[in-house]
Amino acid sequence: VFSRTLESVEWNNSTLVKEVVPEDIEQLKREPGRDMVIYGSASLVRTLTNLGLIDEYQILVHPVILGSGKPLFQDIKDQVKLKLVNTKTHPSGVVLLSYQPREKRD
Numbered sequence: 001v002f003s004r005t006l007e008s009v010e011w012n013n014s015t016l017v018k019e020v021v022p023e024d025i026e027q028l029k030r031e032p033g034r035d036m037v038i039y040g041s042a043s044l045v046r047t048l049t050n051l052g053l054i055d056e057y058q059i060l061v062h063p064v065i066l067g068s069g070k071p072l073f074q075d076i077k078d079q080v081k082l083k084l085v086n087t088k089t090h091p092s093g094v095v096l097l098s099y100q101p102r103e104k105r106d
Contacts, residue, residue, distance in 0.1 A: 001014050002017045002044055022051050025053050055101070056100050061095045063093040085099065085100050
């Protein structure tokens with residue numbers, strides 16, 4: 001759990017991370033069963049993308065035009081080329097797009 005405000009986490013199999021340290025994230029990723037999922041944190045997505053630490057992006061496209069909002073990929077330092085690895089269309093019209101980075105960045 002990435003948080004600047006929590007002091008502890010009560011969930012099983014969870015680790016509290018207060019500061020993004022690339023080596024610590026790499027270590028967590030190497031541990032079995034340690035998949036990480038980001039919900040609703042554009043700043044964390046931006047940080048991990050800029051560090052080249054995201055293995056897969058799962059983007060939900062909703063059939064709604066808002067006209068405003070917070071950009072998910074604002075302030076990304078370098079272009080990240082993606083490979084589409086899966087799609088799923090839900091009965092609601094929501095489409096899940098799964099992408100992996102094409103190559104590791106320096």
